[in-house]
Structures are given as C-alpha cells and as structure tokens.
Amino acid sequence: MTDAAADALAALARARIVPTATTAERTADAVREQVVEGRLAPGVRLPEQAFCDALSVSRNTLREAFSQLIAERILARAQHRGVFVATPGVADVRDVYRARRLVEPGAVRHGVHAADPLGGKALRAAVEEGRAAAASGDWTGVADANQHFHRAVVGLAGSTRLDAWMALLLAEMRLIFHRIGAVEDFHAPYLERNAAVADLVEQGRLEDAAAELDAYLADAEARIVAALEG
Amino acid sequence: MTDAAADALAALARARIVPTATTAERTADAVREQVVEGRLAPGVRLPEQAFCDALSVSRNTLREAFSQLIAERILARAQHRGVFVATPGVADVRDVYRARRLVEPGAVRHGVHAADPLGGKALRAAVEEGRAAAASGDWTGVADANQHFHRAVVGLAGSTRLDAWMALLLAEMRLIFHRIGAVEDFHAPYLERNAAVADLVEQGRLEDAAAELDAYLADAEARIVAALEG
DNA sequence: GCCGGAGCGATCGTTCAACGATCCGGCGAA
C-alpha cells in the first residue's frame, strides 16, 4: 500500500461517519430545541400520546428520548403523573453558578489554550457575534452569542467532557431565562463585560481576566436570583 | 395545625420518599455495578437478549437502562452491532485529567466549604478509610476510599451538579484502572498524598493544598498514560 | 356547608411479539 493510501485510510478512520442518528436521538433533539427555544414553557406537561402523534414515533421511542432529556435536567419526570419541562428554582441557580464560578475562571487561569492565540480568537468571535446581533436588534441572537462566549471560555480548558457538561448547564440556564422572561435587557450589559474579558485574555492578563469573569458571574447570579424571588 | 405537625410535614417534604426507583433505573444500577467492579471487562459485548433473560426485564426496559449508561460513557453503542463496555484510551485519560486538574484544585482553592471545618472532616474520613483498608490488605477498599477522597474534594465546591458530574468521571476512571490491571500498587502511593492534602486543608493552607493536589493529579495522569502505552 | 372516602377515566410503567434493516461470516467465482 502506498503511503498516500495509508494516510487516506487514517483520515477516514478519524472522521468516523455517523449514518443518521437513531430515531430516538433525533426525537430528543427536536424536543430539546422546542424547550430551549422557549416554545415549551417551564412547568408544562408533555403527554406521551400527544407527542407520539405529533412526532410520528412510537411510545417506546419517545420514552427513550424523554429519558435522555431528563438526564440532561431539561425535563423532569413525576412518577405515574407524566413528564414536565423542568422548572429550575433559586436553589438550582445557586448550584449552577457555584459550578460555573469554579470552572469558567479556572479555564481562563489555567486552561491549556488560555495563553495561545487560537483560544483568544474563539472568545473574540463570540463577542463580535453578540455585537452584530445587538446592532440589528436581534436579542435572541445576543442570547445565543452569550452562550457561545461562555462555551468558548470553558473551551480554553481543552476537555471535550468539560465542554459537553457545560453545554448541559447552559441549556439549563436558558430554561431559567425563559422563566424570568426578560431576555432583552438581561444580556445587554454583558456584551461589554464579555469584551473586557476577551481583551484581557488576548493581552495575556489571565489573572485579571479570571477575576473579572468571576465578578461578572457573581453579579449575574445575584440578578437572576433577585428576578426569581421578586 | 400545631407547630409540631407543621414541622413534621416540612420534614416529610424534605425527605421526599422515592417509592422504588423505576425498573429501568434499577437495571442500570445493576449493570453499572458489574462494570465498575470489573466483572464485565472493557470491550466485551453485552447482547440484549442475554441480559434480558439474566435480569428478567423486557428488552425495552433494558435498552432504556443501556441508554443511560451510554450517556454516562460507561457503555458504548455501535449502530446495529450492539452495546459494549467502553474502552477508554489515552485521549480519554488526557481529557478526563484536564477536567479534573481544573476542577479539583479549584474546589480546594475557592470552594465554599474549603475553609470550614466540615469540609476538612470529609477529606479526613476518606483518608482514614483508605488507611484502614490498606492495613487489612483490602486493595479494593483502598481504591474505593481513593474515589471517596476525590469526591469529597469536589464536594468542597458545594454544587450537587458538580458532584454528580465528577461521579461520572470517577466511574470512567475505574474502567481505566481495570484496563491497566494493576490496582494494588497503583493506589498505594496516593494514600499519603491524600493525607498531605487533607492536612493542608485542615490547616487552612488552601493554596498549598491545591498545588499539591495538582502536582499529584499530573503525576497520576502520567503514570496511567505510561501504563496504557507500555 | 364542607370534609373524607368510593368510583371512574386517563395516563403511566412494563411487557410481549413482530417486522424490516443492518451487520458479520462464509461460500463460490473471476
């Protein structure tokens, strides 16, 4: 075998083809999108039969999809009563932010990609995405960009497991934002704070960036808790 | 209503009774235990029919249990070929340790319970458990105690979500230990390093404790990678 | 009037049987 052929084989082995995710996975994706987009509000019930009909899948397949979303804390199951969209409370917000305030500043401070230029690029891209969305009044886009920014932050740590876990936490955050309604002005103030963090990272002032990010997360937590309790 | 009755009600509400976890959950627990205890080695196939018969559950229920364990990365599914015990490789070890080296020292440094005496107690208890197990030659017990120690470390952060996630990573670590076989002398050196970290935490020298823990994790990672490649 | 239990419908948890789709291994032909 030629070396070129060997290289091609190796490339194929890396880029493993995933045919067409199983029906249960596609179903889970569809339901998850409805939830994080806010079309299914926290607390509403999800009757199995109705969703089977709407999605044209069998009850067993739907239940498998539900199980996955329950593991992600996007849905919640009440024994013999049905499945509901999760309604995170103040305790959940505190719990999530304790984790985020440990992980995100840590990724900035010690992440394997925090010092190299590529890491800074990802942060910068999310900041620009947010600014563009704000300029065109697309507040949903601003919220998306904010999520991308925080995903880029934990991406500095260079751990796919950490990335996946943070994606779950951020999906849960979206539920919370839908609970408190006001999405617009909630994310606006963070546009410039994201930019400040990105600047500091690009300048290599990682310690300052981490401190700013920590203060910023503490502030966000306080505002969310206030909104939930008020 | 009397105050006593109100108190009793409140207590019941807190200690929510979970009747008997659903069959799928119990099935998942049973399979997970077989895997993390090493009775099902990494790479072996888990035929659905055989496990249905052995566990006396229907195929649908078993598949739901499998799905959960796959989400935990304990099992892996190959489309149309079956379910296998996961076989974590060097890349997985590196990924897990990047996450652990961010989270564990961070929990020691900034955890909300790192400074209070209760947090130190949990670490101390795990250290003593490990010493007792070592004294009686119970190497499996030493490994368990080691896991308990690291669980106590992240417990300092005070986030149940973080605790649950770390439990997944630690379960994956057990798979890796089973792959490289030598469980005995692998955990032995860490008995005293765990103790050193616990001491430093109890003395309030959190920065030193975090540094020691980070060095210790880096060392462990290097030894595991060497064992896998050797 | 309202408080608590009996009855009822709806839904969930679980199982079973079945069908097509896909993969693996072996056999034969070029």
Add this chain to the structure above:
DNA sequence: TTCGCCGGATCGTTGAACGATCGCTCCGGC
C-alpha cells in the same frame, strides 16, 4: 487472492396489551 453474494443473527422500531397509579368527581355523614 480478491470480489460479490447469501444466510443467520442481532439491532432499531413499532403496535398492542395489561395492571398500577394518579387526579377528579360525586356522594353521604358530620
């Protein structure tokens, strides 16, 4: 040897069924 084809085994998915449990309504007793 290599390729194509075929059969067997297993998976992915469906539909239907049964008992169990829940929420609600209704009714009698205080």
